[in-house]
Amino acid sequence: MLLRLDFSLDTPIYMQIRNQIILGIAGGSLKPGERLPTVRALADESGVNMMTVNKAYQLLKQEGYITADRRSGATVTDPESRGVLSAKAESELKLIISEAKIAGIPEEEFLQMCKSLYHDLEVRPC
Amino acid sequence: MLLRLDFSLDTPIYMQIRNQIILGIAGGSLKPGERLPTVRALADESGVNMMTVNKAYQLLKQEGYITADRRSGATVTDPESRGVLSAKAESELKLIISEAKIAGIPEEEFLQMCKSLYHDLEVRPC
DNA sequence: AACTTGTATTATAATATATAATACAAAGGA
DNA sequence: TCCTTTGTATTATATATTATAATACAAGTT
Numbered sequence: 001m002l003l004r005l006d007f008s009l010d011t012p013i014y015m016q017i018r019n020q021i022i023l024g025i026a027g028g029s030l031k032p033g034e035r036l037p038t039v040r041a042l043a044d045e046s047g048v049n050m051m052t053v054n055k056a057y058q059l060l061k062q063e064g065y066i067t068a069d070r071r072s073g074a075t076v077t078d079p080e081s082r083g084v085l086s087a088k089a090e091s092e093l094k095l096i097i098s099e100a101k102i103a104g105i106p107e108e109e110f111l112q113m114c115k116s117l118y119h120d121l122e123v124r125p126c
Numbered sequence: 127m128l129l130r131l132d133f134s135l136d137t138p139i140y141m142q143i144r145n146q147i148i149l150g151i152a153g154g155s156l157k158p159g160e161r162l163p164t165v166r167a168l169a170d171e172s173g174v175n176m177m178t179v180n181k182a183y184q185l186l187k188q189e190g191y192i193t194a195d196r197r198s199g200a201t202v203t204d205p206e207s208r209g210v211l212s213a214k215a216e217s218e219l220k221l222i223i224s225e226a227k228i229a230g231i232p233e234e235e236f237l238q239m240c241k242s243l244y245h246d247l248e249v250r251p252c
Numbered sequence: 253a254a255c256t257t258g259t260a261t262t263a264t265a266a267t268a269t270a271t272a273a274t275a276c277a278a279a280g281g282a
Numbered sequence: 283t284c285c286t287t288t289g290t291a292t293t294a295t296a297t298a299t300t301a302t303a304a305t306a307c308a309a310g311t312t
Contacts, residue, residue, distance in 0.1 A: 023220070069258065070256095103210065121223065282285080
């Protein structure tokens with residue numbers, strides 16, 4: 001699993017790891033039931049501390065994206081299709097929409113942008 | 127200006143202030159050219175330090191949402207309608223869409239949610 | 253028995269966040 | 283002119299967050 005970590009960003013490393021795993025799940029490169037790298041392996045290949053990866057896994061586990069225990073390692077959760085966006089994500093979305101509106105992006109254009117992003121989630125050969 | 131600050135959140139106070147001002151601008155309760163409260167007044171009425179408000183203003187200024195100097199105070203910028211979303215907002219949007227997709231929210235439903243949020247930005251009597 | 257797994261613990265360092273007190277430069281009002 | 287107000291700067295302090303490091307543990311597999 002190849003992570004692109006940028007230590008110069010204000011986004012903490014463990015959050016960047018968490019985010020990219022979510023992108024991976026949504027894009028299909030990480031499938032439900034699939035085994036994630038061990039915290040040690042991912043830490044080594046990413047050049048970060050084991051506990052930093054663990055912190056990302058803890059967060060993903062708490063949010064329901066993965067399961068992790070000592071016997072089976074970490075695996076992508078089979079989504080139960082809650083069908084609702086988290087309150088946190090919804091308030092973040094509201095803020096982004098505000099920024100878009102102030103930037104002068106009309107509603108239709110924003111929706112089109114969402115459509116494109118939704119489709120571009122799928123993994124493409126690179 | 128009434129701010130709702132939650133000190134128990136992981137979002138820093140200055141970021142909460144910045145976010146709510148952006149929501150205010152998008153919603154129309156803060157109009158272009160309108161004067162913002164002074165850093166001291168907003169700090170007093172919100173129960174936070176002057177420099178915390180100043181940090182929010184600095185950020186808003188840097189992002190182009192407001193202008194602020196020693197002579198005219200802080201005022202809402204007349205948007206130049208860049209017409210494009212910031213790179214930061216776009217990557218955040220991509221992440222939220224990923225979360226929505228994993229949660230089993232179909233594309234059409236997500237777009238409808240965006241539509242509603244877009245419209246609900248406008249201030250309503252309360 | 254040896255190894256791997258996520259997790260826990262303890263320590264340390266660096267950075268971010270928030271407060272506090274004070275001061276400054278530039279503008280406006282009395 | 284004097285006083286006030288404005289955002290901003292400076293310095294200090296305290297706390298929280300983030301990241302690393304070195305060990306260790308419990309539960310499973312090989």
